[in-house]
Amino acid sequence: LAKTTQPISMDSYEGQEVNITCSHNNIATNDYITWYQQFPSQGPRFIIQGYKTKVTNEVASLFIPADRKSSTLSLPRVSLSDTAVYYCLVGAYNQGGKLIFGQGTELSVKP
Amino acid sequence: SQTIHQWPATLVQPVGSPLSLECTVEGTSNPNLYWYRQAAGRGLQLLFYSVGIGQISSEVPQNLSASRPQDRQFILSSKKLLLSDSGFYLCACPSSQGAISGANVLTFGAGSRLTVL
Numbered sequence: 249l250a251k252t253t254q255p256i257s258m259d260s261y262e263g264q265e266v267n268i269t270c271s272h273n274n275i276a277t278n279d280y281i282t283w284y285q286q287f288p289s290q291g292p293r294f295i296i297q298g299y300k301t302k303v304t305n306e307v308a309s310l311f312i313p314a315d316r317k318s319s320t321l322s323l324p325r326v327s328l329s330d331t332a333v334y335y336c337l338v339g340a341y342n343q344g345g346k347l348i349f350g351q352g353t354e355l356s357v358k359p
Numbered sequence: 360s361q362t363i364h365q366w367p368a369t370l371v372q373p374v375g376s377p378l379s380l381e382c383t384v385e386g387t388s389n390p391n392l393y394w395y396r397q398a399a400g401r402g403l404q405l406l407f408y409s410v411g412i413g414q415i416s417s418e419v420p421q422n423l424s425a426s427r428p429q430d431r432q433f434i435l436s437s438k439k440l441l442l443s444d445s446g447f448y449l450c451a452c453p454s455s456q457g458a459i460s461g462a463n464v465l466t467f468g469a470g471s472r473l474t475v476l
Contacts, residue, residue, distance in 0.1 A: 344409050347465065351401075
């Protein structure tokens with residue numbers, strides 16, 4: 249299973265772009281990269297998913313280089329409400345079932 | 360879309376007492392099911408996962424156990440709670456929301472917060 253490494257914490261200010269990078273050096277061919285957002289006392293919620301290159305949706309972009317050994321979640325123009333813990337998850341549940349999260353990145357957005 | 364129900368939402372138990380947390384899933388059949396625990400200020404720790412009725416895989420040695428008596432029911436139990444069992448317990452199952460089929464997107468329940476005194 250691919251192990252993930254993320255920065256423990258990051259600080260930002262409202263209106264800035266935030267980039268959070270996740271390393272997953274031993275990612276497997278069938279693995280997808282998925283990012284989640286978690287607020288206190290809530291379960292994580294899905295943000296974005298990708299396999300390679302770039303994916304963009306209404307809340308974020310995900311950049312994945314050709315070797316897929318890392319990925320970067322980009323949050324454009326963050327607001328105070330983006331203060332949360334962000335997790336990257338690498339794996340494919342239909343390949344054995346096990347899905348292990350890393351420690352996550354605690355993002356603090358300041359006014 | 361899938362909906363996960365967890366109860367109780369909050370629980371305060373003395374050390375040495377038993378535990379039963381329940382998770383039920385709607386909107387899907389024969390899903391993989393997961394129990395995660397989050398200690399205060401920590402990340403998500405995978406405790407158990409199940410790929411079918413009666414099939415349980417344990418990830419971390421502990422005094423907890425899990426059972427799946429029905430397709431969409433997942434139960435976390437303990438015979439004697441320890442202080443270290445305190446935490447936020449989350450049940451999850453695969454979701455098709457915004458995802459590529461067969462890939463690792465999970466939907467989580469609202470969680471059960473356990474405090475062991």
